[in-house]
Amino acid sequence: MEALIKKAGILIEALPYIQKLYGKTVVIKYGGNAMINDELKNSVMEDITLLKYVGINPVVVHGGGPDITKTLEKLNIKSEFVNGLRVTDEATVEVAQMVLVGKTNKEIVSMLNQKGGKAIGLSGIDGNLIECEKYKPVVDGVEKDIGYVGKITNINSKVIELIAKDEYIPVIAPIGVGKDGKSYNINADTVAAEIAAALKAEKLMLLTDVEGVKKAKDSDEIYSALTASEVHELIEKKVINGGMIPKVLGCLYALEKGVGRTHIIDGRIPHCILLEIFTYKGIGTMIMKEKVLYHSNEQLELEG
Secondary structure (H helix, E strand, C coil): CCHHHHHHHHHHHHHHHHHHHCCCEEEEEEEEHCCCCCCHHHHHHHHHHHHHHHCCEEEEEEEEEHHHHHHHHCCCCCCEECCCECCCCCHHHHHHHHHHHHHHEEEEEHHHHHCCEEEEEEEECCHHEEEEEECEEEEEEEECCCCCCCEEECCCCCCHHHHHHHCCEEECCCCECCCCCCCCEHHHHHHHHHHHHHHCEEEEEEECCCCCECCCCCCCCCEEEEEEHHHHHHHHHHCCCCCHHHHCCCCCCHHHCCCCEEEEEEEECHHHHHHCCCCCCCCCEEEEECCCCCCCCCCCCCCC
């Protein structure tokens, strides 16, 4: 009986979040180990399907870098990276499109459908969903051409809204289209942030292979919640560094564009999405524009 009462308590803890998020949009960037491990794949698909069934509108943006690398190796095409971005010549962008749109996207759609969801796969090419131009990173003070890597210029969000606000779950591959009709590979974190901003989503969730924003380089402790100004301070102090910087900057961009809350969570934890959204404390790092609680029971350990 005690175990049953405890389960009821968990459901009651979720109630204020379900009420707050009912009818709202949550953009989920799906990547990392959660895309590789079968148990984690299964739990993520269950989480997303449950969100839809309780009246929340999930939108999934997925990566697929490891699959692209494996396919390129089979074709004897070398992978090269500049500032963390894959150098993408014509052969590479064809492989990226084939893997992301033709394989990874459809696998996710199929898994969600098996869980009882109604998923629809899209890429940025469909309906000019993600318009972009060539992105040239600056290396040692000089712009470098790294091929068909896209910088987003516009998100045509109408098609996503129509699907997400109906009974379907949009699943979006991060391939954009240029004015020249060419396909461009785009970083999935960037796509997720831009789509969340365009949709004015209530939440943007980035599934990663780290616990969240750490309090120190070698620390096991993470910040459960940060404001935008605190994030800037931590970047200046180099507490936030390396691969975490583009993630938090994507979160800050989304917040500036009207997204309510952003989350960096550990995709290696089973049911990480539900644990972050529906519990008082969460399991990762939530970044907000200002310190505003959903309700009085939230335990965010806000700094300052």
